[in-house]
Amino acid sequence: MRARPWLRAAVVGALVLWGIWSLGNWPPIDVITGEGPSGDALEIAAGTAALAYVCAAARLWWVHRERLGFLVVSVVVCYVLLAEALLGVAAAGERKFHPSWWVWHAIIVAGFLLVFAAARREWREERFRPLYLPATREQRQEVSVLVGDLAGYTTFAEDRDPAEVAAMLRAYYEVATPLVSRRFGGEVEKFTGDGIFATFNRRGDQPDHARRAVGAAAALQDEVAAIRRDHDDWPELRVGVNSGPVVVSEMGGRGYVVYAAVGDTVNVAARLQAAAPVGGVLVGERTRALLGDDAALAPTPELRVKGKAEPVEAYLLTLPVPRPAPRSGAGAPTRRRR
Structure with a gap:
């Protein structure tokens, strides 16, 4: 997957070379x-x-x-x-x-x-x-998982017209989807009502997946804040980011099939999102390690989350953070929209 741009370039190069060779009528086609x-x-x-x-x-x-x-x-x-x-x-x-x-x-x-x-x-x-063989339908991969959720969504939707609620969600998702997929090269796996679930590096072609996921989380908070300047009564966003091993496996049967990322990495990302402050981003330990020591992170000691017997090491992201530099190849983030 990482060599995909080079493989495609080789195919195009071979076609161009064949065209030039044919027009030049060079051996052995000259006879x-x-x-x-x-x-x-x-x-x-x-x-x-x-x-x-x-x-x-x-x-x-x-x-x-x-x-x-x-x-x-x-x-x-x-x-x-x-x-x-x-x-x-x-x-x-x-x-x-x-x-x-x-x-x-x-x-x-x-x-x-x-x-x-x-x-x-x-x-x-x-x-x-x-x-596809069964072995192809299931693979292990280290990924970064981004989970976002709108704080106070239930209360907001309780006394609002459904059309207004739909307009709010549409405004957020219209920003979130291209931001995650085009700008940072992630994959939006699903929307769950007022939540978003995205993964990075599920194909194994993004060695900087942790930086992409954290950059996407910070950018999402920026965009939501910008939208709320005109709608200050709309819900704010909480985001959790966690990195680690998952199994990408086929789920479902004929009529509905998804290839879901499954594992404790996903569960912890969801718990970090629930524990994150409104308008903030909470990052897991493995993500922090992949980011390096220069990341703008503040430790959150003894964070206890639902379903975990032991405290989870988590870090609060200091916003804003530098965006990841564009990389050549598939899934490279595009220029930031202003």
Whole structure:
């Protein structure tokens, strides 16, 4: 995942290089006169690739043989069609008849259209899910968890029109979602009424996940404070941030599937949020360690939270804090909106 930008750049670079090479008509394509080249090298390459597709189709069928769905079958058939197209290219090319070269193109397109049709039939959250092995559907990862909640929401909503309550939540969430996901590269997992739950580094491509999570928490408090300047009777925000190991696991079944982060790290983040002062951010011990000694944190001694037999080490974030510097690659935070 961390090499994703380089892998994508390599694909684009290969396409550009091939285009330049083709326009330059450099060896060995300078001796090709038709659309369907031939020769031992082509036959060996096409035969090897066809064999690889056949093996992939057989293996995919074998792994999912007890629960064959339409999507799995469509991918198997697609592999077989690609193998057939490659064999046709190797056996015919331009040596038999000119239209044969385009027949193999049609077979390839048909294979991908079949997979597309199968994917469209699946519920959007479950597309390609049947292709994942159980080990892929569950993984261990160190993440930073951000939990936010509006203090006094129940009291606020008790005597207000539901439309006004919805307008308040919409105003907060419209700010929170792009802030977490675009500016700091996190993932908003869910909204729970008046709460927000987000994770950082669940794909393993953000080594600075603790700094991103704390920066997002501080920015959220800034944005909420800005909104409340025009609506001073709206609820304020409490935020808890905690870092540590979780298991990202598939939850649910056909019709509703989520990949939830589960573990004590999540529980502690929720407890820190509940113990945080209104308008403040409470940070866990592991998050503080990842931030380093230069973090603007004040210790909160002997913090006892619900469900924990022993006190929890927590630190109150001094607001405002410096925002994390943008990093290149996927999930990099964008320029801060003013």
